[in-house]
Amino acid sequence: MVTFLEKISERAKKLNKTIALPETDDIRTLQAAAKAIERGVANIVLIGDEAKIKELAGDLDLSKAKIVNPETYEKKDEYIQAFYELRKHKGITLESAAEVMKDYVYFAVMAAKLDEVDGVVSGAVHSSSDTLRPAVQIVKTAPGAALASAFFHHCRTGL
Template sequence: MNFLEKIKETARSQKKTIVLPEALEIRTLEATAAILKEEIANVILVGNKDEIMKLANGFDIEKATFIDPAASEHTEDFVQTFYEMRKAKGMTEEKAASTMLDPVFFGCMLVKKGLADGMVAGAIHSTADILRPALQIIKTAPGTKIVSTFFVMQVPNCEFGDNGTFVFADCALNIDPTAEEMAHIAISSANSYKALVGGDPAVAMLSFSTMGSASHEKVDKVVEATKIARELAPDLKLDGELQLDAAIVEKVGKQKSPNSEVAGKANVLIFPDINSGNIGYKLVQRLAKAEAYGPATQGLAKPVNDLSRGCSAADIVGTVAITAVQAQMQG
């Protein structure tokens, strides 16, 4: 069973409700039909049911829940809640009312109010258009200072990591995180590993240096990030700074960092910046023919995941499954 099938099975075991605000996009409707057929999650589609069904063109989405912001019994409450949340920043009741007609903002409020467990969007919206309302309405999880992204990488015929399975972070959102931010990304990524992959995370804070083999301010950042992460999560198996080979190859790890409980055994790889993270995951994806699942978002109080605008219906299905499992983990 590959990673995605395992995730779908987990999602089915405790079905969650995921809101899809881009209901007038045909890929969303094709995905909805598949999600309902496979019983991965309950689905809320945001918009006018007649318009959505007209567009569905044969896709069986009748078992979805349809909520139209222009006619919903929840809209007035959502408007007042959003106004109260944002009035200190200049929000007016009139602007709150118009904002709640936006399906993405409305979808985030469905999650905030507990009417949905998570949201997936981005097929026709930018990352900023998804994360801005998520941060304004759902906000970050308690104790987490930064929202970040991760990929689950599944490398075929690979002896490293968890039989070739890793979590890579952050490869898609934070360009140059501070040491404190990198520490929080590491802790969030360990939690994501436990939720989605299972087992015991072993977190490597990556650098071009291993345990002082090089001196540079970029190395200092990783050293400081490791120190902060250990203080915040003392029970987490985490070490750094480690070069990639020292992190995942046992022979090299023993040679370069013989006293480390992570070196040579890492399955969660934390990159020091988006340059190395983005290049790293794409190298593994293309050269090793790895499956890259993501980017998924972590650090929000409730899960919201952003799609690529070039995504397929199958990509949406997979992201919904991941979001549902994240919601299970967050309770």
């Protein structure tokens, strides 16, 4: 019998998507990234400080992951400007947009908005509201959709 996760994994392999993982200060995120890479489930972009990620990762093989630091990313100003344009009607300034884009979850969601990644997986460290807020502010809901939702799946055997 094929399990729920096996079905999702096989579909993900076929789709060959790129997923951003912003919670890189949690070893579980790095372990999941290593498994996803090993199993060919997705291309992985880790959001965070490369030295800190590598130190925390230890012997985990993340060599095929791309690491993007919001502080030094060459498109940082584009992200800041895009967030400013999306939220200026709410009173955000360029300076506050720059501060927001230092938040790894917001940064990862902006990467999805700008089509640099296909999706973001978050919620191991952040609450559902802290995970959904950036998505609702940046990506928005589909036209006609009144609700946004989160999904959580926990398993004992890993990916």
